[in-house]
Amino acid sequence: MFDVALIREDFPILNREVHPGQKLIYLDSAASSQKPLSVIESMNDYYRNSNANIHRGVHKLAEEATEKYEAARTKIAKFINSEKSKQVIYTRNTTESINLVANTWGRQNLKADDLILLTQMEHHSNIVPWQMLSSQLGFSIEYIKITPEGLLDIEDYKQLLVREPKLVSFTYMSNVLGSINPAKELIQLAHAAGAITLVDGAQAVPHFPVDVQDLDADFLAFSAHKMVGPTGIGVLYGKFDLLKKMPPFLGGGDMIKEVKFSGFSANDLPYKFEAGTPAIAEAVGFGAAIDYLESVGMENIDRHENVILRYALGKIMDVPDVKVLNSNPKLKGGVIAFTFGKIHPHDVAQILDRSGIAVRAGHHCAQPLHELFAIPATTRASFYLYNTTQEVDAFVDGLYKVKEYFK
Amino acid sequence: MFDVALIREDFPILNREVHPGQKLIYLDSAASSQKPLSVIESMNDYYRNSNANIHRGVHKLAEEATEKYEAARTKIAKFINSEKSKQVIYTRNTTESINLVANTWGRQNLKADDLILLTQMEHHSNIVPWQMLSSQLGFSIEYIKITPEGLLDIEDYKQLLVREPKLVSFTYMSNVLGSINPAKELIQLAHAAGAITLVDGAQAVPHFPVDVQDLDADFLAFSAHKMVGPTGIGVLYGKFDLLKKMPPFLGGGDMIKEVKFSGFSANDLPYKFEAGTPAIAEAVGFGAAIDYLESVGMENIDRHENVILRYALGKIMDVPDVKVLNSNPKLKGGVIAFTFGKIHPHDVAQILDRSGIAVRAGHHCAQPLHELFAIPATTRASFYLYNTTQEVDAFVDGLYKVKEYFK
Amino acid sequence: MDDLYREVIIEHYNNPSHRGTLENYNVRFEDNNPLCGDHIEITLLTDSENRISDAKFDGHGCSISQATADILLDYVINKDVEEVKKMTKDSIIELIGIEPGPVRLKCALLSLKVLKAGIYGLSSADEIDLDE
Amino acid sequence: MDDLYREVIIEHYNNPSHRGTLENYNVRFEDNNPLCGDHIEITLLTDSENRISDAKFDGHGCSISQATADILLDYVINKDVEEVKKMTKDSIIELIGIEPGPVRLKCALLSLKVLKAGIYGLSSADEIDLDE
Ligand SMILES: Cc1ncc(COP(=O)(O)O)c(C=O)c1O
Ligand SMILES: Cc1ncc(COP(=O)(O)O)c(C=O)c1O
Numbered sequence A, B: 001m002f003d004v005a006l007i008r009e010d011f012p013i014l015n016r017e018v019h020p021g022q023k024l025i026y027l028d029s030a031a032s033s034q035k036p037l038s039v040i041e042s043m044n045d046y047y048r049n050s051n052a053n054i055h056r057g058v059h060k061l062a063e064e065a066t067e068k069y070e071a072a073r074t075k076i077a078k079f080i081n082s083e084k085s086k087q088v089i090y091t092r093n094t095t096e097s098i099n100l101v102a103n104t105w106g107r108q109n110l111k112a113d114d115l116i117l118l119t120q121m122e123h124h125s126n127i128v129p130w131q132m133l134s135s136q137l138g139f140s141i142e143y144i145k146i147t148p149e150g151l152l153d154i155e156d157y158k159q160l161l162v163r164e165p166k167l168v169s170f171t172y173m174s175n176v177l178g179s180i181n182p183a184k185e186l187i188q189l190a191h192a193a194g195a196i197t198l199v200d201g202a203q204a205v206p207h208f209p210v211d212v213q214d215l216d217a218d219f220l221a222f223s224a225h226k227m228v229g230p231t232g233i234g235v236l237y238g239k240f241d242l243l244k245k246m247p248p249f250l251g252g253g254d255m256i257k258e259v260k261f262s263g264f265s266a267n268d269l270p271y272k273f274e275a276g277t278p279a280i281a282e283a284v285g286f287g288a289a290i291d292y293l294e295s296v297g298m299e300n301i302d303r304h305e306n307v308i309l310r311y312a313l314g315k316i317m318d319v320p321d322v323k324v325l326n327s328n329p330k331l332k333g334g335v336i337a338f339t340f341g342k343i344h345p346h347d348v349a350q351i352l353d354r355s356g357i358a359v360r361a362g363h364h365c366a367q368p369l370h371e372l373f374a375i376p377a378t379t380r381a382s383f384y385l386y387n388t389t390q391e392v393d394a395f396v397d398g399l400y401k402v403k404e405y406f407k
Numbered sequence C, D: 001m002d003d004l005y006r007e008v009i010i011e012h013y014n015n016p017s018h019r020g021t022l023e024n025y026n027v028r029f030e031d032n033n034p035l036c037g038d039h040i041e042i043t044l045l046t047d048s049e050n051r052i053s054d055a056k057f058d059g060h061g062c063s064i065s066q067a068t069a070d071i072l073l074d075y076v077i078n079k080d081v082e083e084v085k086k087m088t089k090d091s092i093i094e095l096i097g098i099e100p101g102p103v104r105l106k107c108a109l110l111s112l113k114v115l116k117a118g119i120y121g122l123s124s125a126d127e128i129d130l131d132e
Helices: A002-009 A037-050 A058-081 A093-110 A128-137 A154-161 A183-192 A239-245 A280-294 A298-314 A345-353 A367-372 A387-403 B004-009 B037-050 B061-080 B094-109 B128-137 B154-161 B181-191 B238-245 B280-296 B298-316 B343-352 B368-373 B389-405 C004-014 C063-076 C082-086 C091-094 C101-120 D004-014 D063-075 D081-085 D091-094 D102-119
Strands: A015-021 A088-091 A116-118 A140-144 A167-171 A196-200 A219-223 A234-238 A257-261 A261-264 A320-324 A333-342 A359-360 A378-383 B017-020 B087-089 B116-117 B141-145 B169-170 B195-202 B219-223 B232-237 B256-260 B263-266 B322-323 B335-340 B360-361 B378-382 C027-033 C038-048 C052-060 D028-035 D037-046 D053-062
Touching: A002 B219, A037 A257, A037 A280, A037 A345, A037 B037, A037 B154, A058 A088, A058 A280, A058 B017, A058 D102, A088 A093, A088 B061, A088 B389, A088 D063, A093 A196, A093 A219, A093 A234, A093 B219, A116 A128, A116 D004, A140 A320, A154 A183, A154 A280, A154 B169, A167 A183, A234 A239, A257 B368, A261 B128, A261 C082, A280 B116, A298 A333, A298 A387, A298 B154, A333 A345, A345 A387, A345 B181, A345 B335, A345 C063, A345 C101, A367 B256, A367 D063, A387 B219, A387 B389, B037 B061, B037 B280, B061 B087, B061 B280, B061 C101, B087 B094, B094 B219, B094 B232, B116 B128, B116 B154, B128 B141, B128 D053, B141 B154, B232 B238, B280 B298, B298 B322, B298 C038, B335 B343, B335 B389, B343 B360, B343 B378, B343 B389, B343 C063, B343 D063, C004 C063, C027 C101, C038 C063, C038 C101, C052 C063, C052 C082, C063 C091, C063 C101, C091 C101, D004 D063, D028 D102, D037 D063, D037 D102, D053 D063, D063 D091, D081 D102
Parallel strands: A116 A140, A116 A167, A167 A196, A196 A219, B116 B141, B116 B169, B169 B195, B195 B219
Antiparallel strands: A088 A234, A219 A234, A257 A261, A320 A333, A333 A378, A359 A378, B087 B232, B219 B232, B256 B263, B322 B335, B335 B378, B360 B378, C027 C038, C038 C052, D028 D037, D037 D053
16 A cells, blocks of 8 residues: 555655745655655664674674675665676666776777767766767767657667667666656667667666566666665666676775785675775665665555656646646656746746755756757756655646746 | 763764673774764764755755765865865775776876886775776886885885886875874875875874875875764865866766767866765765864874773783784884784684674785785774773783683 | 845846947957856956946846846946956855855856956866855 | 584584595595685595595684584585585585674685585686575
């Protein structure tokens, strides 16, 4: 049973008044989600009772810390249905996960004449690492087109696959359009053309069930902070054989088997990719976040967000001058990015904030996509398991108020 | 006034019983320190009241989060006496800080015929990144010798400088020997020879006052988790002109000024080096850790640790079969690594643990140093502001108990 | 940000006094803030005594970027160029009378960056550091 | 780890039954655990029916690594080689009767790794995965 009122009780921040008399209405979960008490308390408890460095200590605290750190990995692996838990590599965030692949698999496998494919709807995190590497190695990047409605153009993709790209790296769900790409189909096509695939799951894994084996994804990247978990930790999932063949990323403690003055040998998975003291408390918090999401149920979360999305789209489309990017709720997650006549998104967001309503304004780290639509910025409302239709009402009322300021 | 009894009250974990009737005696701070309540609570408060993604949001929570994140940076900058706060780059830990320099400054400036200097007492974090880069770029690495007493051999250093190394990267304090290197002098000599310097401050910044301007250090790396702060965050300090000229490290959101399909331009300092959603709560916790350390006073901490160290050295040297690596308390911080006859350090640590005493056993991520001393592993006790002479007594009593098991 | 938002900013945004381009100018500079698409162009006429005798701005963007440009020109017209060179972040905060917050500070500072880059004859406004 | 530590581990560590090197053997393998310097060498004699007729270990390291080697050989002598191939992490935990904890598990597993690598005739014990 999904009861949003009960869920809201788990999130202490939702009681906050952000301005006198104005309770928080948080519509910015695509940027970072709020955290339930169980996640906050898990880290609190870790620091109060079990804190120690992991792996190399044989005392009680070090053992507890190591067990908690690894138990969280096992939970995450189960959550995305990874074959083995050692295929779950802890990183700082989605961005670092993608950079890791670029700097290891990419550096090892991409040559000057190669081609890789991204899409026109990528977040900067899935563009810039490849641009940086391409300027060093000389391979080309093509961006799979999107249709005017904001969906991936599968025909264009098929055309590009004929050119035998080495890698196809795409977002499962756009953080601006909300568009959910047919990941399984895209991966099948990529594999048939001989390409490796990386799925940017930053907006997918938090919002609906993602199964790496069903997708047959080669790599999957996501961040804890967008899925009711803490900042400072993310994940790279990879197929075992790929990860095994990749050279290490960062060098230092824990990622080695043996170090001599003359050289080192790398550790086994997953440690090969986890150099230095990792984000231990954050892993514990991430584990608690997985527990929380599973207790609610990812299908329930998906369904609830779709209800909120449809309700919101219905109301916002009636507001004069509002233009939504991809207004079709069918292939779309809980994200509404829009323009509002001539009113700059910063002004929209700032005036909404005075009623306690938190939305984001800008290019949402998808500048090329905005350029494609010939708009410098949009206002974005995004939803998660704790949002309600009443909050949507307040948001739409707020838009009418904004309109009054700028006549 | 420094009162260790009062300080201990700030650290909730020190009340923990790790085994029935056995209170925690934590002598493993060189691996990771414990956290005072104020640090734990600062993150708690952040998640309960201000959590949001930073920089790009114009709503109240995003502004609060951004302010807290940046206020911590300013505190850290002041703490190490950085010229500007934008010279303080957030990383995950010391290890990532060093890898950042290797992959940006190093990749840009080191050529096949070049030489860089490390020391024989380096932590793997300050060895492996350079070995990795050297295997790609072909430059040579020499290790400055240490004397049989465990101090840096300055004469050997001067000899090596004649060969005009491009970089001298050394630890301010060894995490095994405890030896504190004359950083200011080493840097002066390096500069006179035309080399850039990187100081691994992982064991220094937590334990005594470190002033980057007085040292004239080009780079300084350290970790929050070793200085009463959270896991998941560290710092790279760099001289402004060096940082400005360096190419970016990881690519993604926040580190860009502008992104187009055809390429990107990098952001200003410090954001150029902070790709993706950073460790926000951890920065807040790091700020609280700085506040805490400053309220106690770094000189006081240094003095207290030296008292404990001298007391401990005095007692442990009387235990039969104990051999301490660098037993001279003059140029040494609060770290005692030792062998105990034929008893393996793992066994020492495990049996001490049954009395609640947490020490570390192994090579402490300094395998080459251990190889130099021809021992595979040592047991290490390390001290911090909350340790007492009574704890040292219990530790030494514990050693006698260990001896009984292995007759 | 408090209620001054509406009064000061919105007023200057909706009814700017100095919007446009001077026909006669000896300084012209433009720049944009890629983060939010704000764009400002400033044209300036200085007299023989190095005073700013007239100035106009053009561009588009959020109310803070545009209103601040208007307020800034209001202030600098008839001022000595040397005086303008000394203006910093704090001068802008004082001028507009509100703390724009960490995120929108960039919007508020764009026009001063453009103005100073023009006066110094720089090729890029990035070289202007308004912190000091 | 509970009090069994002393009784089982320390007893086998202080008074091993199978320490040494066989003069006649047809399997020999050695490996070390670089993390803590544990070293184990195992020599094995199998008979015509693929049974382990005798075995010895040598090496140095912590009590868990050495005691486990002794306990393991105690168990495998007179067993079928095929049976040994099936042994996993869990077999070791069962054999020694204690949960060595996440950190010292490596020490406990070293001798089984060495034994299996020898039986399979591998060049490196790294190829042995004891999780399954
Ligand atoms: C001297 C020294 N350098 C570097 C490190 C690595 O620190 P971290 O694991 O936080 O990256 C440590 C701590 O283990 C250390 O003691
Ligand atoms: C689609 C997408 N990819 C990548 C990212 C980057 O995530 P992070 O900032 O946690 O690295 C985000 C979030 O901003 C995103 O929405």
